Amino acid sequence: xxxxxxxxxxxxxxxxxxxxxxxxxxxxxxxxxxxxxxxxxxxxxxxxxxxxxxxxxxxxxxxxxxxxxxxxxxxxxxxxxxxxxxxxxxxxxxxxxxxxxxxxxxxxxxxxxxxxxxxxxxxxxxxxxxxxxxxxxxxxxxxxxxxxxxxxxxxxxxxxxxxxxxxxxxxxxxxxxxxxxxxxxxxxxxxxxxxxxxxxxxxxxxxxxxxxxxxxxxxxx
Numbered sequence: 147x148x149x150x151x152x153x154x155x156x157x158x159x160x161x162x163x164x165x166x167x168x169x170x171x172x173x174x175x176x177x178x179x180x181x182x183x184x185x186x187x188x189x190x191x192x193x194x195x196x197x198x199x200x201x202x203x204x205x206x207x208x209x210x211x212x213x214x215x216x217x218x219x220x221x222x223x224x225x226x227x228x229x230x231x232x233x234x235x236x237x238x239x240x241x242x243x244x245x246x247x248x249x250x251x252x253x254x255x256x257x258x259x260x261x262x263x264x265x266x267x268x269x270x271x272x273x274x275x276x277x278x279x280x281x282x283x284x285x286x287x288x289x290x291x292x293x294x295x296x297x298x299x300x301x302x303x304x305x306x307x308x309x310x311x312x313x314x315x316x317x318x319x320x321x322x323x324x325x326x327x328x329x330x331x332x333x334x335x336x337x338x339x340x341x342x343x344x345x346x347x348x349x350x351x352x353x354x355x356x357x358x359x360x361x362x363x364x365x366x367x
Contacts, residue, residue: 148207148218148281149197153177153187153238155213164235173233177212177219179240187212187238194221194233205249205283210238218243220280246277251284253321257292263327265296271321274302278311289322299323 157167157174164174172188189210198221200206210219217240225235241247250273259267274287287307289300303317 148209149193149200150209150211151189151193151197152211153189155185155187157186157188159186168234173236175236175238177210177217177238177240179217179219179238182217182240185212189236191233194236202283202285203252205251205280205285207241207243207280208238218280220247220249241280243280246279247283248275248277249283250275252286254286254288255291255322256288257290259291259294261294261296261324265324266327267291267294268323268325269321270323271302271315271319274305274313274321275315276307276311276313278308282308282310284308284311291322294322294324296324296326 153175154172157163167174167188168191171191173191173194174186174188176184176186178184197206197208198204204221204224206220208219208221210217217238219238219240221236222239223235223237224233226232227234239247252273253269253271255267255269261267269289276283276287278284287305289305294300299320300322301317302313302315302319302321305313305321307313
């Protein structure tokens with residue numbers, strides 16, 4: 147079941163007006179899509195946050211009430227405040243429940259890794275662009291790390307996509323890989339230590355032998 151949001155239309159454009167909206171707990175946005183005239187609007191900030199915190203996250207299917215007319219829509223082009231991270235503007239795309247759309251879905255690791263500190267599981271692709279009907283978009287693409295070993299990698303073609311979900315991303319693109327933990331740091335430390343030792347040896351070889359105090363040329367004269 148989709149979350150329902152009531153949108154306010156007729157909002158004034160311009161930075162001053164949008165700032166006043168945000169101060170009042172509203173998020174400015176635009177409704178657009180096939181068969182719809184682009185319409186500036188605003189929605190309640192708390193209701194929007196709640197709607198986008200469900201099982202499907204920012205890819206949630208929403209029912210947007212615009213002046214009494216309901217539209218099935220999805221949030222797109224979500225802009226956030228630079229420091230606070232709060233939503234400052236959002237576009238709503240009108241969608242058809244029976245027509246596939248494109249969406250970016252996060253890639254997450256599941257399961258327990260047995261690698262310990264010997265290796266690091268690196269998520270190379272943090273989100274994957276997929277195609278699916280709006281209500282079939284998964285909350286995340288999961289990668290089971292329990293069977294991964296040092297040097298192994300997971301490609302796009304290795305992913306277990308849910309039924310009805312496809313992707314046009316290169317099937318040979320690396321999504322997750324396992325590398326030796328801190329291998330670079332260890333090599334740098336070894337090189338640094340070798341360099342210090344070499345400097346110490348060179349300094350010792352170049353030092354003149356010490357002569358006894360008072361043992362100058364006049365000694366024995």
